[in-house]
Amino acid sequence: MFFKRLLAIGGLLGLGLIGAACQPAPSGATPDIQGTLQAEVSTQLAQYTPAPDYQATITAQSTAIAGLQATASAVPATPDDTEALRQALLARLGWPADQLSFSVGEFRGQYATGALNRVNETSGAAWFAVRSNGQWVILHIGQGIPCCAELEPFNPPTDWISHCIDSDGTVIQR
Numbered sequence: 001m002f003f004k005r006l007l008a009i010g011g012l013l014g015l016g017l018i019g020a021a022c023q024p025a026p027s028g029a030t031p032d033i034q035g036t037l038q039a040e041v042s043t044q045l046a047q048y049t050p051a052p053d054y055q056a057t058i059t060a061q062s063t064a065i066a067g068l069q070a071t072a073s074a075v076p077a078t079p080d081d082t083e084a085l086r087q088a089l090l091a092r093l094g095w096p097a098d099q100l101s102f103s104v105g106e107f108r109g110q111y112a113t114g115a116l117n118r119v120n121e122t123s124g125a126a127w128f129a130v131r132s133n134g135q136w137v138i139l140h141i142g143q144g145i146p147c148c149a150e151l152e153p154f155n156p157p158t159d160w161i162s163h164c165i166d167s168d169g170t171v172i173q174r
Helices: 002-022 033-045 056-070 079-093
Strands: 102-106 112-119 125-132 136-144 161-166 170-172
Touching: 079 102, 079 112, 079 125, 079 136
Parallel strands: none
Antiparallel strands: 102 112, 112 125, 125 136, 161 170
């Protein structure tokens, strides 16, 4: 694609130069055909070269760094935690064990989050849990906004759950 444009530009410039070469040169001046050609090609190519968007680059890098910092503070899952979470999810959902497909996304202190779906189904949901008195308690499973009453006693990280719905149905920022 680039080469087609370059050939088209070269063809257009060549036509322009032929026309320019037919014009009488000012008295005593020698036309600089090579310099004119280079200037025209540079001008044409400049419009195909994207200008750097420094602000977007800085924003993207800041977001990536923030994600790395959050991941750095995460605690790796132990096999015992993973199995305990699996059992807590099964108890909350009431599904047979062979129907649960789940993953742990992140552990952060006493909190855990991840995703789940029923085996052989494409749709799924997020889940959030807290370790309370040595047991994993499932705070919320779903795609929507959780109830504030479910979250208040445990105060999960606001970057995981930023809003909740109060008893009146009002969405509240946490």
